[in-house]
Amino acid sequence: MRAFASDNYAPILPEALEAIAAANTGHAVSYGADEWTDQLRDRAEDVFGTRDIYPVFNGTGANVVGLRAMLRPWQGVVCAETAHLNVDEGGAPEVMGAIKLLTVATPDGKLTPELVDTRVIRIGDEHSVQPGVVSVTQSTELGTLYSVDELRALADHAHAHGMLFHIDGSRLANAAASLDVSLREVVEGADVVSFGGTKIGLLAAEAVVVLHPEIAPSLLYLRKQSMQLASKMRFISAQLLALLEGDLWRRSAGHANAMAARLADGVREVVQLTQPVQANGVFAILPPGAAEELQREFKFYVWNEHTGEVRWMCSWDTTEEDVDAFVAAVKNVVGAAVQ
Numbered sequence: 001m002r003a004f005a006s007d008n009y010a011p012i013l014p015e016a017l018e019a020i021a022a023a024n025t026g027h028a029v030s031y032g033a034d035e036w037t038d039q040l041r042d043r044a045e046d047v048f049g050t051r052d053i054y055p056v057f058n059g060t061g062a063n064v065v066g067l068r069a070m071l072r073p074w075q076g077v078v079c080a081e082t083a084h085l086n087v088d089e090g091g092a093p094e095v096m097g098a099i100k101l102l103t104v105a106t107p108d109g110k111l112t113p114e115l116v117d118t119r120v121i122r123i124g125d126e127h128s129v130q131p132g133v134v135s136v137t138q139s140t141e142l143g144t145l146y147s148v149d150e151l152r153a154l155a156d157h158a159h160a161h162g163m164l165f166h167i168d169g170s171r172l173a174n175a176a177a178s179l180d181v182s183l184r185e186v187v188e189g190a191d192v193v194s195f196g197g198t199k200i201g202l203l204a205a206e207a208v209v210v211l212h213p214e215i216a217p218s219l220l221y222l223r224k225q226s227m228q229l230a231s232k233m234r235f236i237s238a239q240l241l242a243l244l245e246g247d248l249w250r251r252s253a254g255h256a257n258a259m260a261a262r263l264a265d266g267v268r269e270v271v272q273l274t275q276p277v278q279a280n281g282v283f284a285i286l287p288p289g290a291a292e293e294l295q296r297e298f299k300f301y302v303w304n305e306h307t308g309e310v311r312w313m314c315s316w317d318t319t320e321e322d323v324d325a326f327v328a329a330v331k332n333v334v335g336a337a338v339q
Helices: 014-023 035-047 059-070 092-097 113-117 148-160 172-179 216-225 234-244 248-267 290-294 320-338
Strands: 053-056 075-080 100-104 130-137 164-169 192-196 206-210 281-285 301-304 309-313
Touching (some): 014 234, 035 053, 035 234, 053 059, 053 216, 059 092, 059 130, 059 164, 059 192, 059 206, 059 216, 148 164, 164 172, 172 192, 234 248, 248 281, 248 309
Parallel strands (some): 075 100, 075 130, 164 192
Antiparallel strands (some): 281 309, 301 309
């Protein structure tokens, strides 16, 4: 099966499997007191500028743990309506973290300081949830990107209003690769980052990266309390270490981005692209019946049933042949649908 439904469909990177196998020897101290996790902390200091990296099982867990550490019980999170936190976490922030999401409508999935201000209201009013964190998804759920300057402006704006700044980075590597910057540059100004590994080829390996040192001590307890503490952590840490060593993260994410650009270029003459293609996702409008016809051979998701908008995702193992075959199918089906 070749799919454009999700980068989660892709297999594990060979380097990740090799890292797991290499760690699978002898006994190692559990719960992160092992040599691989210690090496990961050293590597995180080089990559992110902090040793405070906490491996977890998945992105939902990373977000819940990180936000719990950032918030007081009476505070909420300002985020876009389309933020992953709001539309794709199954209510986990609310159920597992008792976190109020203060959503803002955006045309492209991106917050701005002006949009954040619409939620910085009733400050000091005991009857109102107080904004405590600004959270952005990078890249966004619509495949768009915040520039480094835009992230810095949001971080500065949040801090100026006494809030903290969180980056939900399930596709952070895709964003950094597209922007041609380092991971440290793309998280500059953030207090906590959810760093995603699964979507670029790891197995159940994500991390909470804490750049605000006063927050770090609580992660030990909140990670355990949130059921995200791995007993055999060496196998998670070994994968993250492999991803962050050399340029594996950039090669994996950059390839997925390039395949999305190839796909967009191939279909833009026959379909309406609804968002700029800036990472590894393509959003488009299909005529009635076209999605169902294409889905007989290719898996992908309908993003908006009312408008006919679909989402096509590319992954680290998407090939040019995969893209070209799909482009040919789109042209054939859309051409037949509009005749």
